[in-house]
Amino acid sequence: MKRSLLENGEEEVKTPFSLQKKYCGKYKKGIARWSFFSALALILISCNFETKKISSEEVLEQESKSLNWKEVDEYPAFEECQQETELIAARNCFETAVAKNIYAYLEQQQPVVSKSIDDTIYIYLEVTKTGKPEIDSISAIDSTVTNQLPKIENWLRESIDSLPKIYPASKRGIPVSTAFKMPIVIKAE
Known part of the structure; x- marks a missing residue:
């Protein structure tokens, strides 16, 4: 107490x-x-936490749905363009190299014209995932050009076939096909 x-x-x-x-x-x-x-x-x-095992195929399928396949991580490239790391510079290098090869091939054909020509033709070029260049289509060629240069379409196809080795474009390290719209200016006097 x-x-x-x-x-x-x-x-x-x-x-x-x-x-x-x-x-x-x-x-x-x-x-x-x-x-x-x-x-x-x-x-x-x-609490029971459920875990579900997902196969690699399902992960790949889900990821491929979320990717923007219209944009590539690397553009197709020739040997001379392989060192380009920026996307825009790599694309410009590739397109410039294709144009140079096409113009060099057309000059070798030594076309003779009777009237002056000043026209632009658009080539829709696809580079497959194996690196093979293919012409999808050629824009409508003006009748003046076809009258003066009847073999122009064949020459354009042959010039594309004579391109050097192309490394295909890639998305996440996977080779993919790409398409280009290339202007070809035809000037002759």
Whole structure:
């Protein structure tokens, strides 16, 4: 038993029962908190998290759906354009090299014309995923050009066939086909 003096001068006697009553409320609150957190932990631990094994084919299929296949990571390139790392510079290098080869081939044919020609022909060129260049189509050639140069279409096809080795374009390291619209200016006097 503990005795203490109150402010009004009365003596208070604290028995073990009154001390138990005072600390019992705090004890019950502590037990309630502990049991709440224990129950929460048990609920979290006992949850069944399902994991699904996905095959590499499914991952590839999902990723290929999300990729923009109209844009490439690397443009097709000739040996001389392989060092270009920027996409625009690589494309310009490739297109310039194709144009130079076409014009060089046309000059070798030494065409003779009776009237002056100043026209632009568009070649729709595809470079396959194996690196083979193919002409999809050639824009409508003006009758003046075809009258003066009846073999122009054959010469254009032969010039494309005579291109040096082309490394195909790639997307994520996978070779892909690409298409280009290339203007060819025909000037002769």
